[in-house]
Amino acid sequence: MLQPFGFTQYESKVYEALISVNEPLDATGIVKRSGIPRSKVYEVLQRMSEKGMILESTVDKKRQYTALPIESTIDKLKSDFEANVEHLRNVPITEAPSDDRVWTLKDDQSIQAVQKEMIQGAKDSIIISGWADDLRVHLPILEQFDRNGGQVEIHTIGELDTSIANVSILVPNSMHQTLERSRTLIIDNQEMIFAGIEQNAWQAIQTQSRPLVTFFKEFFYHDVALTEITKKYSDTILEDPSIRELLLKLRY
Template sequence: MLQPFGFTQYESKIYEALISINEPLDATGIVKRSGVPRSKVYEVLHRMSEKGMILESTVDKKRQYTALPIESTIEKLKADFEANVEHLRNIPTVETPSDDRVWTLKDDQSIQAVQREMIKEATDSIIISGWADDLRVHLPLLEEFERNGGEVEVHTIGELNTSITNVSVLVPNSMHEALERSRILIIDHQVMIFAGIEQNVWQAIQTESQPLVKFFKEFFYHDVALTEITKKYSDTILEDSNIRELLLKLRY
């Protein structure tokens, strides 16, 4: 019950045992209901008390315990979370010079979060490519950046309803069935992140290495060029099997 919020398994079991009964319990009752070993129960109860998750009382020289009510627990967990976030936000950071290291990152939510922060920190230009449903989450920031005078270039797989001026759209058809999902984001021609799916898991690399930034910038324009060629000469491409097979070996 409480493990997702950073509590131990024993702490979670004791809280669940106390909250699921409408009467206080002593240590013996808690051991029976929770399955926490007697050798550990007092230690865990002490920690829970220190964290403000249980109430204690002494009745007839016997220590009894009850759980903090659910709604109070929810409010406490929210307050603790917000306090921790504020603490994290206020940790002083030291500005470091750019370097050529390549950082790896996993988990789609983490990658999207890093992309949002990169977009927010842009000052001059943003180059971004990806599938339309992935790009939509960033549209408000991208559109605001362009309205404020920034340069935005977008390459999207699938239709994207946006006010951004410079958008290249590839509408997939049967010829593009093998297309793999990926994302490129380049900020101010200085830092980039490339993300793709490997073994059904999103993984990314992020770097300020200028050779890699230049490579992925050219990769972006390569995709744009292929899209425009496909649009303009689609009839020729579909009729010529050699050209079609060659293009299908390239990434859009």
């Protein structure tokens, strides 16, 4: 019950044992209902008391315990979380020198969070590509950056309704069977992150390496160029089976 909030298995079991009854329990009752070893129960109860998760009382020289009510527990956990977030936000960060190492990152939520932070830190330019439903998550920040005079260039797979002028749109059709989900983000021509799906899970690389930033920037314009050329000359290009087959093998 409480393990997702940072409590140990034993702490969670103590809380569950106490919250599931309408009367206080002593240590013996807690051991019976929770399955915690008797040798550990007092140590766990002490920790839960210090964390403010249980109430204690002495009746007839016997120590009894009851759980903090559910709604009070929810309020406490929210307050603790917000306090921890504020503490994390205020941790002093030393300005890091340019780093040409390539970092790997997994988990879609983490990748999205890093992308958001990179976009918010942009000073001059943002180059971004991806599928429209992914890009919409960041669209308000991108549009604000554009309104403030920053340079924003977008390549999107699927229609994207935006006030940003510099947008290249590829609308997939039945011939684009090899299209794979990916995301490219380049900030101020100095830092980039590229994400794709590997074994049904998102993975990404992030770096400030100048050669890689340049490579992915050129790759972005490669996608844009192919999209615009194909749109403008589709009737001519796609009439040639060999050219059509070659084009549809490309990632764009």
